[in-house]
Amino acid sequence: MVFIAGGVFGSLFSRNPKRSGMATQLTFLFGSLTVIYFDGNFAGFGFLFNPWYTLVSIPLSLILAIPLFHIALRMAEGAETVLDGYEFTDFEYALLFLIIAPIGEEVLFRGLLESPLLAYGIAIGIAVPAVLFAVIHIIPFKNSAPIFLGWILLSALILGILTSVLRALSDSIVPAIFAHSLFNLSGRIAERFKL
Numbered sequence: 784m785v786f787i788a789g790g791v792f793g794s795l796f797s798r799n800p801k802r803s804g805m806a807t808q809l810t811f812l813f814g815s816l817t818v819i820y821f822d823g824n825f826a827g828f829g830f831l832f833n834p835w836y837t838l839v840s841i842p843l844s845l846i847l848a849i850p851l852f853h854i855a856l857r858m859a860e861g862a863e864t865v866l867d868g869y870e871f872t873d874f875e876y877a878l879l880f881l882i883i884a885p886i887g888e889e890v891l892f893r894g895l896l897e898s899p900l901l902a903y904g905i906a907i908g909i910a911v912p913a914v915l916f917a918v919i920h921i922i923p924f925k926n927s928a929p930i931f932l933g934w935i936l937l938s939a940l941i942l943g944i945l946t947s948v949l950r951a952l953s954d955s956i957v958p959a960i961f962a963h964s965l966f967n968l969s970g971r972i973a974e975r976f977k978l
Contacts, residue, residue, distance in 0.1 A: 784814070785810070785811060785814035785815050785818065785891055785895065786811075786891065786915070786919075788810050788814055789807045789808075789810040789811045789814065789891075789919075790807065790919075790922065792806040792807060792809075792810045793806050793807030793810070793922065794922075800923060801871065801875060801879070803923070804879055804884070804923060805879055805883065807887075807922075808879065808883045808884045808887040808888065809883065809887065810887075811887035811888055811890070811891040812883065812886060812887035812890055812891075814891075815887070815890040815891045815894060815895045816890065818895055819890075819894065819895060827898060828890075828894040828895060828898045828956070829893060829894045829897075829898055829950055829954065829955050829956035829957075829959075830894070830955075830956065831954055831955040831957070832955060832957050833953040833954065833955040833957060833958060835953075836949055836952060836953035836955065836957075836958040837953075837955075837957050837958045837961050839949075839958065840945075840949055840958040840959070840961045840962040840965070841961065841962075841965060843945060843949075843962065844942075844945065844961070844962035844963075844965040844966045844969070845965060845969060847941055847942070847945060847966070848942075848965065848966040848969035848970065849969050849972075849973065851934075851937075851938040851941065852938070852969055852970045852973035852974075853973055854934060855931070855934050855935065855938060855970075855973075856973055856974065858928075858930050858931050858934050876971055880967040880968075880970075880971070881964050881967055881968055882964070884963070884967065885960050885961075885963035885964040885967065886960055888916065888919075888963065889946060889950075889956050889959045889960045889963055890956060892912040892913075892915065892916045892943070892946075892947075893912060893946055893947060893949075893950040893956045893959045894950075894956045896911070896912045896915070897909070897911075897912040897947055897950050897951070898950075900912065901951060905951055908947070908951055909944065909947040909948055909951055910947075912943065912947050913940060913943030913944045913946075913947045914940065914943070915943075916939060916940075916942070916943035916946075917936050917937075917939040917940035917943050918936075919939075920935055920936055920939040921936065924936075942962070942963065942966050945962055946958075946959035946962050946963055947959075949962060
C-alpha cells in the first residue's frame with residue numbers, strides 16, 4: 784500500500800519532477816514509518832546501527848557508482864532525458880537525493896519490505912526488494928531515451944542488490960541508507976566533472 788500510495792502522490796505532480804519526487808519520497812518515508820510504528824518493532828525492521836557494515840558501505844557504493852554514472856552520462860549525451868529543463872540546485876539535490884530519497888526508499892524497501900521477506904530465505908529477501916526498487920525508477924525516467932532508461936534501471940538494480948545485501952548481513956538499514964546516499968552523490972559528482 785505504501786508503494787502504491789507513493790506512486791499516486793507522485794503522479795499528482797507529474798509535470799514537475801522536483802515536486803513529484805518529493806511527494807513520492809515523503810509518502811514512502813511517512814507511510815513506512817506509520818506501518819512500522821503500529822507494528823511496534825523498529826529493531827525488527829532494521830532500525831539498528833551497525834558501524835562495521837556502515838563503513839563497508841562507503842567504498843562499495845563508490846566503487847559501483849562511479850563507473851555506472853560515467854556510462855550513464857555518456858549514454859545521455861544527445862539523448863532526451865525526463866529531467867531536461869529541470870536543473871536541481873545543489874540544495875534541492877542534497878535535500879531530495881542525498882537525504883529524503885535514500886531514507887524514504889531504504890525504510891520502505893530494506894526496512895518494511897525486506898525485513899519480513901528474509902524469513903523466506905536470503906535470496907527472496909534480497910531479490911524482491913531489489914527488483915521492485917529498480918522498477919520504481921521507470922516512473923521518473925519513463926520519457927527518457929530507451930538506452931538511457933535501460934541503463935538507469937540496471938544501475939538501480941545494482942544499487943538495490945547492494946543495499947539489500949547490506950541490510951541482510953547487518954540487520955540494519957543504516958548501511959543501506961549510507962550506500963544509497965553515496966551512490967546518488969557519485970552521480971552528482973560525475974555530472975559536475977562532465978560539465
